[in-house]
Amino acid sequence: MSVNLLTEAIEHGVPLVVVSPHLDDAVLSCGALISYAAGRIPVTVATLFTEAGPPPYTLSARQYLRQVGARDAESLYRLRRAEDRTALEPMGINCVHAGLIEAQYRRRTGAASRRWWADVLPEIQHIYPIYRLHVTSGRVAPADAGTLQDASTFICRLASPEPVLVLAPLGVGGHVDHVLTRTAAERIGSRIAYYSDFPYNQRHPPDDAFVRRNGLVEMRWTQLIETKPGLIRAYRTQAHALFNGGEIPVIPEIFFVPTAKPDSPEGGNQ
Numbered sequence: 001m002s003v004n005l006l007t008e009a010i011e012h013g014v015p016l017v018v019v020s021p022h023l024d025d026a027v028l029s030c031g032a033l034i035s036y037a038a039g040r041i042p043v044t045v046a047t048l049f050t051e052a053g054p055p056p057y058t059l060s061a062r063q064y065l066r067q068v069g070a071r072d073a074e075s076l077y078r079l080r081r082a083e084d085r086t087a088l089e090p091m092g093i094n095c096v097h098a099g100l101i102e103a104q105y106r107r108r109t110g111a112a113s114r115r116w117w118a119d120v121l122p123e124i125q126h127i128y129p130i131y132r133l134h135v136t137s138g139r140v141a142p143a144d145a146g147t148l149q150d151a152s153t154f155i156c157r158l159a160s161p162e163p164v165l166v167l168a169p170l171g172v173g174g175h176v177d178h179v180l181t182r183t184a185a186e187r188i189g190s191r192i193a194y195y196s197d198f199p200y201n202q203r204h205p206p207d208d209a210f211v212r213r214n215g216l217v218e219m220r221w222t223q224l225i226e227t228k229p230g231l232i233r234a235y236r237t238q239a240h241a242l243f244n245g246g247e248i249p250v251i252p253e254i255f256f257v258p259t260a261k262p263d264s265p266e267g268g269n270q
Contacts, residue, residue: 005193005257006033006221009165015042017158018167018195019185021177022102023047023080024235025169027087028242029195030253031231032224038091045088046158048151048184049177050097052077053105056122060131061104067241073105080237087234098154100147103128103135103177108143128176138174140183151184159190166192170256171207173200182210196254199242206256216256225250 009016016037020026026034026045037043052073057065061073070076081097088095107125123129127143134141140148159166168185171178178197185192194216196206210216229248233239240246
């Protein structure tokens with residue numbers, strides 16, 4: 001595959017499956033590209049983590065709910081799923097929700113997590129109890145292996161049986177759901193490119209070791225970039241918290257794609 005993998009896929013009618021960790025990441029990171037692709041090729045935006053767990057919530061989860069002005073997580077996620085459909089479906093994009101639970105609500109299994117003190121201190125129950133220490137650590141916990149398998153199975157089903165191009169997050173910023181999504185997408189064996197996670201890429205560098213290991217090169221996308229702020233604002237529950245003052249920068253989208261291998265015109269990252 002060449003550095004122009006994304007435009008070549010669109011020109012040749014290859015279906016595009018954009019794998020989004022959360023209910024806004026696809027539009028945040030590649031809204032302009034999917035706007036361009038929609039109507040030219042079949043586009044699916046598949047979001048993995050579209051549910052919240054029940055209370056009691058960790059302190060980090062309660063702080064997040066206050067930040068976005070939500071009374072409880074379950075009603076917030078119903079609204080977020082509706083926002084996603086409202087933003088994408090009018091463009092003819094197939095909007096799919098996997099129903100997996102977001103990192104800050106995922107709980108451990110086992111007897112210890114069900115004891116009374118786990119209700120008094122919810123952090124004991126959770127795989128990623130503290131946002132800054134665990135959720136953004138960049139490491140998928142061993143206790144989360146089941147979620148990784150569920151994510152891989154879901155992506156594999158969407159990428160089969162016909163050849164598709166999978167577009168997955170690079171994991172910039174180290175949010176565990178983004179890293180888990182990237183890992184799950186790698187496992188399926190389809191053609192794959194990566195988007196740089198916006199707005200986190202404004203504060204954090206890409207994972208250079210991952211980029212080198214997979215022979216990726218950076219490319220930038222500017223077509224229809226002026227339409228992106230309007231798409232982002234459709235996610236009203238998140239836009240205000242992400243962009244202080246409501247100012248959304250209009251900047252090129254960044255992608256990392258496999259370079260062509262000398263012995264193969266198709267190349268690849270496998």
